[in-house]
Amino acid sequence: xxxNFVNQFWPATVDGLSLGAIYALVALGYTMxxxxxxxxxxxxxxxxxxxxxxALFTVTKIGVSAPLAGFSLLGMLVxxxxxxAVVSGGAAVVLEYVAYRPLRRRGASRLAALISAxxxxxFLQQLFALTVIPRLFDxxxxxxxxxxxSPNWVERSDAISIxxxxxxxxxxxxxxxxxxxxxxxxxxxxxxxxxxxxxxxxQDPETAVLMGVNIDRIVTATFAIGGAxxxxxxxxxxxxxxxxxxxxxxxxxxKAFTAAVLGGIGNLRGALVGGFLLGLIExxxxxxxxxxxxxxxxxxxxxxxxxxxxxxILGESLQRARA
Amino acid sequence: xxxxxxxxLVAAAAASALVLSxxxxxxxxxxxxxxxxxxxxxxxxxxxGDLTGENSGIVIPPKNGAQMAIDEYNATNPATKIELKxxxxxxxxxxxxxxAQQALxxxxxxxxxxxAFSGESQQVGPILEEGEIPSIxxxxxxxxxxxxxxxxxxxxxxxxxxxxxxxxxxISRAFTAKKVFVIHDNQDYSKGIADFVTAALKDKGVTVxxxxxxxxxxxxxxxxxxxxxxxxxxxxxxxxxxxxxxLLKQLREAGVKTRFLSGDGSLDAGLAKGAGGTNADGAVVxxxxxxxxxxxxxxxxKKFSEAYKAKYKTAPAIYSAEGYDAASAFIAAIKAGKTxxxxxxxxxxxxxxxxxxxxxxxxxxxxxxxxxxFVYLFKGPNYTLLGNSKDAKVG
Numbered sequence: 001x002x003x004n005f006v007n008q009f010w011p012a013t014v015d016g017l018s019l020g021a022i023y024a025l026v027a028l029g030y031t032m033x034x035x036x037x038x039x040x041x042x043x044x045x046x047x048x049x050x051x052x053x054x055a056l057f058t059v060t061k062i063g064v065s066a067p068l069a070g071f072s073l074l075g076m077l078v079x080x081x082x083x084x085a086v087v088s089g090g091a092a093v094v095l096e097y098v099a100y101r102p103l104r105r106r107g108a109s110r111l112a113a114l115i116s117a118x119x120x121x122x123f124l125q126q127l128f129a130l131t132v133i134p135r136l137f138d139x140x141x142x143x144x145x146x147x148x149x150s151p152n153w154v155e156r157s158d159a160i161s162i163x164x165x166x167x168x169x170x171x172x173x174x175x176x177x178x179x180x181x182x183x184x185x186x187x188x189x190x191x192x193x194x195x196x197x198x199x200x201x202x203q204d205p206e207t208a209v210l211m212g213v214n215i216d217r218i219v220t221a222t223f224a225i226g227g228a229x230x231x232x233x234x235x236x237x238x239x240x241x242x243x244x245x246x247x248x249x250x251x252x253x254x255k256a257f258t259a260a261v262l263g264g265i266g267n268l269r270g271a272l273v274g275g276f277l278l279g280l281i282e283x284x285x286x287x288x289x290x291x292x293x294x295x296x297x298x299x300x301x302x303x304x305x306x307x308x309x310x311x312x313i314l315g316e317s318l319q320r321a322r323a
Numbered sequence: 324x325x326x327x328x329x330x331x332l333v334a335a336a337a338a339s340a341l342v343l344s345x346x347x348x349x350x351x352x353x354x355x356x357x358x359x360x361x362x363x364x365x366x367x368x369x370x371x372g373d374l375t376g377e378n379s380g381i382v383i384p385p386k387n388g389a390q391m392a393i394d395e396y397n398a399t400n401p402a403t404k405i406e407l408k409x410x411x412x413x414x415x416x417x418x419x420x421x422x423a424q425q426a427l428x429x430x431x432x433x434x435x436x437x438x439a440f441s442g443e444s445q446q447v448g449p450i451l452e453e454g455e456i457p458s459i460x461x462x463x464x465x466x467x468x469x470x471x472x473x474x475x476x477x478x479x480x481x482x483x484x485x486x487x488x489x490x491x492x493x494i495s496r497a498f499t500a501k502k503v504f505v506i507h508d509n510q511d512y513s514k515g516i517a518d519f520v521t522a523a524l525k526d527k528g529v530t531v532x533x534x535x536x537x538x539x540x541x542x543x544x545x546x547x548x549x550x551x552x553x554x555x556x557x558x559x560x561x562x563x564x565x566x567x568x569x570l571l572k573q574l575r576e577a578g579v580k581t582r583f584l585s586g587d588g589s590l591d592a593g594l595a596k597g598a599g600g601t602n603a604d605g606a607v608v609x610x611x612x613x614x615x616x617x618x619x620x621x622x623x624x625k626k627f628s629e630a631y632k633a634k635y636k637t638a639p640a641i642y643s644a645e646g647y648d649a650a651s652a653f654i655a656a657i658k659a660g661k662t663x664x665x666x667x668x669x670x671x672x673x674x675x676x677x678x679x680x681x682x683x684x685x686x687x688x689x690x691x692x693x694x695x696x697f698v699y700l701f702k703g704p705n706y707t708l709l710g711n712s713k714d715a716k717v718g
Contacts, residue, residue, distance in 0.1 A: 004549075007552055008548050008549065008552065011544075011548040011551070012545065012548055015542075015544035015545070015548065019542055019544065142380070143377070145377045146377070146565060146593065147565060147568075147569070147597060149568075149596055149597060149599060152599050152600045156576050168576075168577075237541075240542075241541050241542075241569065242572070242599060243541070243569060243572075243597065243599075247539070248541065250539065251537075251539045251540055252541075282545070283544065283545050283548075286545035286546075286549075287545065287548070287549075290534060290535065291534050291535050291536060291537075291543075291545045291546050291549070292509060292534075292535035292537075294537070294545060295537070
């Protein structure tokens with residue numbers, strides 16, 4: 001068992017980090033919306049799914065004839081990230097308008113918003129399975145419930161190779177992109193006017209209104225940013241797996257939400273820490289106990305952490321983030 | 324983790340929504356079969372399976388095969404014509420049981436081709452047993468179905484025990500394997516066939532390592548990391564092509580070049596699609612079914628393929644010949660003047676005639692007498708028949 005751990009340590013670490021990076025980016029959406037509205041946006045997993053579909057559609061339409069490497073791969077990735085960030089961000093804003101804003105206006109309880117979130121999640125999944133995916137990819141025969149593949153567009157090669165420590169280019173890109181996005185977002189929330197508005201609303205919505213903050217605009221911005229992060233995650237996901245399906249957000253959404261809680265929900269840096277940690281625990285757990293124990297190990301660790309630190313590892317929330 | 328609970332509800336709600344939205348829509352031709360007299364002018368056979376759902380791709384071909392056999396028979400102007408009624412269970416056991424009641428009580432079928440899948444067969448079996456209606460499935464391969472002591476149940480192709488053993492022996496023979504890595508996704512079918520393959524391999528003195536993937540996840544890197552240093556001579560995956568494709572893709576992208584094998588759940592062009600590029604080239608998939616669109620294996624298969632292509636404008640696919648053979652067994656009974664379910668069932672136990680895929684002959688437990696497993700080789704977007712697992716060679 002432990003000899004396995006020794007000789008699979010580096011591959012497991014690399015895969016854990018690249019998986020965790022995607023968790024972290026999706027977790028940002030959960031954590032931001034929670035920080036501002038105290039709402040668990042369960043339909044966020046579908047925002048991610050929409051992003052993967054948008055990226056897949058784009059790469060199919062562009063029609064890549066041979067796998068890309070080097071700068072053309074990077075360029076394609078940036079293009080896909082922009083497209084799916086716009087689509088996912090837009091979808092998140094529409095979601096907020098349709099599923100949450102009417103409830104908020106009428107002062108509905110948070111539980112009602114939660115049910116609305118679950119409803120929206122189911123609605124989007126089935127909508128994509130029944131009409132959007134079959135139409136977008138012209139699959140009247142197979143329907144929308146089977147996975148859709150993109151052409152092979154990623155040339156995979158080893159970017160770093162030092163003895164046992166081998167990192168493939170796509171995995172490296174995922175980790176770098178996630179950390180960069182995270183740093184950018186962190187600075188944005190700390191330094192810009194909109195970021196200050198987000199923090200103010202998270203801290204005390206009523207006082208924020210008195211200080212001239214337009215809450216509706218802040219909420220829209222929060223959903224847009226969270227959605228855009230999920231869109232970037234979707235583009236990275238597509239680079240790694242070159243395939244998606246209508247159900248892709250489900251398990252990944254649960255994991256990302258878990259990562260958000262693990263790091264401290266409402267805390268941006270917590271999402272990154274939680275994501276990387278969850279990815280690593282999953283991979284180390286499967287090396288030690290077998291892949292079927294992957295989720296058992298991950299969730300056991302989550303329970304243990306929450307027992308001793310109920311507010312997550314970093315705990316501190318968006319509202320108290322210092323300027 | 325209280326908050327995560329509603330996600331469980333989501334899954335439950337999704338499942339029930341699927342069941343609700345999937346209301347049965349068997350086509351009602353409103354044909355009334357006269358049941359008076361010793362030789363009725365027509366009788367009804369049923370076909371049950373997933374005709375519009377997720378897995379309809381492997382149920383429509385056997386339906387077409389059965390329909391073809393019946394059309395050919397009706398064209399000869401026999402004393403008793405056969406009408407085929409379809410029951411779209413969508414593979415959902417609850418729906419299948421309701422349709423079985425309808426078939427028994429309202430439509431008064433004399434025999435059923437199907438149910439297509441093992442899960443629905445488990446539920447429908449007792450109903451048919453009680454109603455004394457003979458059934459022949461063209462695709463349900465779960466091993467336990469033959470162990471229930473059902474008197475009216477049959478299948479036209481051998482079950483997973485025979486398939487798994489056949490594939491296991493093939494791996495040790497054709498690749499002179501000393502070490503094999505067996506992966507499955509813990510679903511009933513997948514674990515079952517992986518266990519039979521493992522047992523057969525161990526019988527031959529082959530070392531087996533195992534790992535399990537989660538069919539709902541898309542990242543199989545932990546499994547890939549285990550396969551890589553194992554240096555096995557072959558990899559066997561028990562499961563369906565929807566997971567087999569991505570798994571194979573991730574293995575190849577990680578530089579694992581080991582021969583990849585799987586069972587009938589992966590015998591679909593979707594495997595090559597999911598694996599992407601040329602990753603599936605050289606993958607070998609076993610199946611107790613005979614898919615032989617070019618008719619290389621025997622004369623009957625050639626004739627069948629040509630007729631099928633002429634009728635449906637597409638090559639025969641998985642289980643279409645089995646559907647044809649299942650219908651042929653019923654036709655033989657009706658030709659012999661057996662038009663009541665009981666007489667047909669008695670006739671089936673004595674039947675021994677050549678079919679497209681094999682000699683049609685049932686053992687007392689309803690299993691086919693012959694137990695051939697065929698192996699197929701993937702190349703490009705599709706697969707071709709290599710031959711019988713007992714003597715096939717991989718080039």
